Amino acid sequence: MDAIKKMRLEDIVAGIPGGFFVYRADETEELIYANRIVLQLYDCGTYEEFQAFVGNSFRGMVHPEDLERVEKSIREQIVANHEKFDYVEYRIVPKGGGLRWVEDFGHLVENDVYGEIFFVFISDITDKIISSMEMQERHLKHIKDRELLHAFIQSTIYAYREVYIVDLEKNYGQMIYPDSLDEYETGDYTKILDRHFKEGILEKEGEESLREVLQPVSIKNALMHKNSVEYHYRKRKADGVMEWCTTTITVCERREGVPVMVVMCIRSVDSIVKREEQQKVILENALLNANQANEAKNIFLTNMSHDMRTPMNGIMGFCDLALRHVREPERVRDCLEKIKESSHILLGIIDNMLDMSRIETGQLSLERSENNLVQIMDDIHGLMKDGIEEKKLSYRLDMDGVVHEWIYCDLLRMHQILVNVVGNAVKFTGPGGSISITVGETPSLSSGIANYEFRVKDTGIGIAPEFRGRIFQPFERERTSTVSRTQGTGLGLAITKNIVDLMNGSIEVESEPGKGSEFIITLPFQIRKQSLKMGELLQMATETMKTDNLAGKRVLLVEDNELNREIAKTLLEEEGLVIEEAEDGDVAVEMVRNSNGKYDFVLMDIQMPHMNGYQATRAIRKLEDAKLSRIPIIAMSANALEEDKRESLRSGMDMHLAKPIEMDKVLAALEWMLFKN
Ligand code: ADP
Numbered sequence: 240m241d242a243i244k245k246m247r248l249e250d251i252v253a254g255i256p257g258g259f260f261v262y263r264a265d266e267t268e269e270l271i272y273a274n275r276i277v278l279q280l281y282d283c284g285t286y287e288e289f290q291a292f293v294g295n296s297f298r299g300m301v302h303p304e305d306l307e308r309v310e311k312s313i314r315e316q317i318v319a320n321h322e323k324f325d326y327v328e329y330r331i332v333p334k335g336g337g338l339r340w341v342e343d344f345g346h347l348v349e350n351d352v353y354g355e356i357f358f359v360f361i362s363d364i365t366d367k368i369i370s371s372m373e374m375q376e377r378h379l380k381h382i383k384d385r386e387l388l389h390a391f392i393q394s395t396i397y398a399y400r401e402v403y404i405v406d407l408e409k410n411y412g413q414m415i416y417p418d419s420l421d422e423y424e425t426g427d428y429t430k431i432l433d434r435h436f437k438e439g440i441l442e443k444e445g446e447e448s449l450r451e452v453l454q455p456v457s458i459k460n461a462l463m464h465k466n467s468v469e470y471h472y473r474k475r476k477a478d479g480v481m482e483w484c485t486t487t488i489t490v491c492e493r494r495e496g497v498p499v500m501v502v503m504c505i506r507s508v509d510s511i512v513k514r515e516e517q518q519k520v521i522l523e524n525a526l527l528n529a530n531q532a533n534e535a536k537n538i539f540l541t542n543m544s545h546d547m548r549t550p551m552n553g554i555m556g557f558c559d560l561a562l563r564h565v566r567e568p569e570r571v572r573d574c575l576e577k578i579k580e581s582s583h584i585l586l587g588i589i590d591n592m593l594d595m596s597r598i599e600t601g602q603l604s605l606e607r608s609e610n611n612l613v614q615i616m617d618d619i620h621g622l623m624k625d626g627i628e629e630k631k632l633s634y635r636l637d638m639d640g641v642v643h644e645w646i647y648c649d650l651l652r653m654h655q656i657l658v659n660v661v662g663n664a665v666k667f668t669g670p671g672g673s674i675s676i677t678v679g680e681t682p683s684l685s686s687g688i689a690n691y692e693f694r695v696k697d698t699g700i701g702i703a704p705e706f707r708g709r710i711f712q713p714f715e716r717e718r719t720s721t722v723s724r725t726q727g728t729g730l731g732l733a734i735t736k737n738i739v740d741l742m743n744g745s746i747e748v749e750s751e752p753g754k755g756s757e758f759i760i761t762l763p764f765q766i767r768k769q770s771l772k773m774g775e776l777l778q779m780a781t782e783t784m785k786t787d788n789l790a791g792k793r794v795l796l797v798e799d800n801e802l803n804r805e806i807a808k809t810l811l812e813e814e815g816l817v818i819e820e821a822e823d824g825d826v827a828v829e830m831v832r833n834s835n836g837k838y839d840f841v842l843m844d845i846q847m848p849h850m851n852g853y854q855a856t857r858a859i860r861k862l863e864d865a866k867l868s869r870i871p872i873i874a875m876s877a878n879a880l881e882e883d884k885r886e887s888l889r890s891g892m893d894m895h896l897a898k899p900i901e902m903d904k905v906l907a908a909l910e911w912m913l914f915k916n
Contacts, residue, residue, distance in 0.1 A: 257360060257361070257362045258273075258274060258360065258361035258362055258363075259272075259358070259359065260274065260277050260300075261357065261359070262297040262356065264357050268296045268298050269295060269296055270290060270297065271353060271356060277289070277361060280333065280339070280361065281300070282334040283334055298310075301329050301330075302332055305330050308329075309343075312327050313325045313345060317347050322346075323346060323348075324344070324346050325343075325347075326343070327343045328342050328364065328368075329341060339363055340364050340365045340368040341361050343359055343361050344361075345357045346359075398506055399504045399506045401416065401435075402415050402505075403415065404501070404503075405428055405455070405458075405488075405500070406428075406499065406500055407455040407459055407499055407500065408499050410428045411427065412425065412427075412431045412503070415502075435474075436449075436474065449470060452470060458501060459498055461488075462498040463496070463497070463498070466489060466490050467487060467488065469485060469487045470486045470488075471484070471508070472484055472486075483507065483511075484509075547588055550581035551581070553578070554578050554582060554585070557578045557581070558574070591730045592730070594655075594734045595730050595734055598737045605741060605742065606649045606651070607765075608648070608650055609645060609767060610648055610653070611646075612638070612644050612645070612646055615653055615657070616636055616638065616657075619658060619661055620634065623661055626662075626665040626666075627665060630668070630670045630671075631670055631671055632668060632670070632671070632673060632674055633673040633674070634676075635675040636676045637676070637677045640678065640679030640692075641678055641679065642689070643689055643767065646691070646764035646767070648764055649742075652738045652742070656735050656739060659735045660695045660732075660758045662731070663731065663732070663758075664699065664756070665697075667697065667700050668697040668698060672698040672699055672755075674696070674698075676693065676694065676696075678691065678694075679691070683763055687766060689763070690761055690762070690763050691762050691763075691764055692760070693758075693761075694758070695757065695758045696757040696758075697756055699755050699756060700752070701752035701754050702752065702756055704752075707748060711736040712733060739762065742763075744762035746759070746760045788910065788913055789816055789906065789909055789910065790816070792817065792913075793819065794818050794838065794839065794841070794842055794909075795820075795821060795830060795834075795842070796808060796818050796820050796821070796842050797821045797823075797826075797842065797855065798822070798844040799823055799846075799848060800844075801822075803844075803898075807875070807900055808820065810900070814906060824847050824854055824858075825850040827841065827843070828858040831870065834867065840909055840912060841859070841870055841873070842873050843855060843856060843874050844874075844876060845874060845878055845887070846876070846877070846878070852890075853889075853890035856872050856887075856891045859891075872892045872893055873893060873895075873896060873909070874894065874895040875898055876895065876896075877897070877898045883895065893912060894908050894911075896908060
C-alpha cells in the first residue's frame with residue numbers, strides 16, 4: 240500500500256522543478272518521500288541509500304548545529320501561521336562532504352493515512368547565500384568606511400568656520416557645519432553668499448571678483464578639470480576687524496563630467512597669515528642685515544687686499560732688487576730701509592685688524608700706568624715727523640692749558656688714538672697745509688680726576704657732511720685707497736672711537752670740505768698728585784742703564800722656525816749679545832737645567848711642535864735651583880692678543896712681546912729686566 244501511495248505521490252510531484260520531500264510531523268520526523276533532486280542534493284544514488292544516510296528522518300537531513308534552531312522556527316511559524324506554512328534556511332552536509340545551504344518551504348497538512356505531515360520544497364541556495372554573505376561583508380566594510388569617514392569629517396570640520404553643500408544646478412546651499420538652525424544659512428545660495436560678505440571685503444575689486452568666482456557657473460567652470468579650488472581674501476568681521484579667509488570648494492558629485500554638487504569650506508587663516516607676515520619681515524630684515532654686512536665686508540676685503548698688497552709688493556720688490564745688487568752696499572741699504580718702512584705699514588694694518596676683532600669680540604681691555612702727557616705728545620710728533628716734513632706742513636702744539644702732566648692711562652691705547660687722528664690730519668692735508676694740536680685740562684667733579692681735551696685741527700681736504708655721520712663706522716672710507724691713493728682700511732677711526740668709549744671719553748668731528756677738519760677728543764684721566772716722580776725716576780734709571788750693559792749677556796733663544804731664529808740671532812748678536820739656540824720647548828728646558836746659570840735671559844716662542852712656550856716656562860719655573868728657575872723669560876710670540884699676554888704672564892714669564900721682533904723693544908725689555916733684577 241505504501242508503494243502505491245508512494246507512486247501516487249510521485250506522480251503528483253513529478254512535475255515539480257526542484258527538491259521535494261515529505262516527512263511525518265510527529266517526534267520521529269520519519270521520512271515518507273524524497274524526490275530525485277533531493278537525493279542528488281545529498282549525493283545519494285538511490286532512495287534507500289538516502290534513507291540510510293539521513294537515518295530515514297528529517298532530523299538527519301539538517302546540519303546538527305542548525306537543527307534546534309530550524310525545528311524551533313518551524314514550530315513557531317506553524318503556530319503563528321494560519322495557513323501552516325513555514326520557511327527556514329539551514330545547512331546540510333551531503334554524503335560526498337562539503338557544506339551547502341538550502342531553503343525549505345514547508346506546509347503542514349493533515350493526511351488521512353499518515354496523519355500530520357510536512358510537504359517540503361527544498362532548493363540549494365548556497366551560491367545565493369555566499370554572494371549575500373559577501374555582500375554583507377562588503378556592506379559592513381562600507382559602513383565601517385563610512386564611520387571612519389564620518390569620524391574624519393568630524394575631526395577636520397572643526398578647522399573650518401562654516402561648511403556648506405552647494406547644489407550648483409538648483410543654486411541651493413545647505414550648511415552642514417556648524418549645525419545651525421538659522422534659516423539664512425540654508426537655502427538660496429546667492430543669499431548665503433550675500434550674508435557671508437555682508438560686512439564687506441577689503442578692496443572693492445576684490446569683493447566683485449570674489450563674488451564672481453563664487454557664482455555657480457564660475458565654480459562649475461573652475462572645477463571642470465580638477466577636484467578642488469581655493470580662494471584667499473580679506474573680509475570684514477561683524478566687529479569690523481579685517482581677517483584673512485580661505486574658501487575651499489571641492490566636487491562631491493559630477494553629472495557627465497560636470498560638477499553639480501560641491502562642498503564649500505570657509506575658514507579663517509588670519510593667525511597663519513599674520514605669523515607668515517611676521518616671519519617674512521624677520522627674514523627680510525635678516526637678509527638686509529646680511530647683505531649690508533656682506534657689502535661692507537666685500538668693500539673692506541677689496542680695500543684690505545689693495546692696502547696689504549701695496550706694502551707687500553714693496554717688500555718683495557725691494558728684496559728682489561737687493562738680491563740683484565747684493566754687492567752694492569749702498570743700494571742694499573736703501574732697499575732694506577724701504578723694506579723696513581713697508582713692513583711697518585703692513586704691521587700697522589694687521590694690528591688694526593686685530594684690534595677691530597678684539598673690539599668686536601669684547602676682548603679689548605685697558606691697562607693703566609703712569610705717563611707724562613708732554614712725553615706722549617712728543618712721541619706722537621716723533622712718529623709723524625717724516626710725513627710732516629715730506630709734505631712741508633706746519634705743525635703746532637699748544638699744551639699751555641695742561642696743569643697736570645702726569646696721568647694714569649693705557650699708554651699703548653693713548654698712542655693709538657693720537658696716531659690715528661694726527662696721522663689722518665697729516666694724511667688728508669695737502670702739501671703746505673697746517674696742523675695744530677691744542678691740549679687743555681679742566682677740573683672734574685671727582686677728586687683726583689681731570690678732563691683733558693685734545694683738538695687736532697688741519698687745513699686738509701675736509702669731510703663731506705653726508706659722510707661725517709658714518710666716519711666712526713668700521714670699514715667706512717670716503718674714498719677707496721685706489722681713488723685717494725692714501726693707505727688705510729677705514730678701521731682707524733672706528734678703533735679710535737671704541738677705545739675712547741672704553742676710556743669713558745668722547746670724540747667728535749667738525750669739518751668743512753676743502754677747508755679742513757677738527758677732531759675733538761675729551762678723556763678723563765686720573766692725575767698724579769704727589770710730586771714724587773716715580774715714572775721719571777724709572778725713566779732716568781733706565782736711561783742710565785742704557786749703556787753697553789747688554790754686551791756679552793747670554794740669551795737662550797727658543798724658536799722652532801729656523802728663519803725667525805736666524806733673524807733674531809743675527810740682530811741680537813749685532814747688539815753684542817751671545818746667543819744659544821733651542822728649537823723646541825723641551826730642548827730649552829734641558830738646556831736651562833744643564834746651564835749652570837750661564838744664561839741671563841730666555842727669549843721664548845709660544846707655539847712649538849713638542850712643548851709650547853707656556854709649558855716650557857712652567858717647567859723652568861719648577862726647577863729646584865733658584866738661580867735657574869728665576870731666569871728672566873720674555874715671550875716673543877705671534878699671538879698678540881691681550882689674552883695671550885695674560886697667559887704668558889700666568890705661565891710665569893716676565894714679559895710678552897709681539898712678533899715681528901722690533902729690536903728696540905727687545906733691547907728695552909732686556910735692559911729693563913737687567914735693571915729690575
Ligand atoms: P683710514 O684712514 O684707514 O681710511 P679712518 O677710519 O682713520 O680710516 O678714516 C676713515 C675715513 O675718514 C678716511 O678714509 C677719510 O675719508 C676720513 N677722514 C678721517 N680723518 C680725516 C681728516 N683729518 N681729513 C679728511 N678726511 C678724514
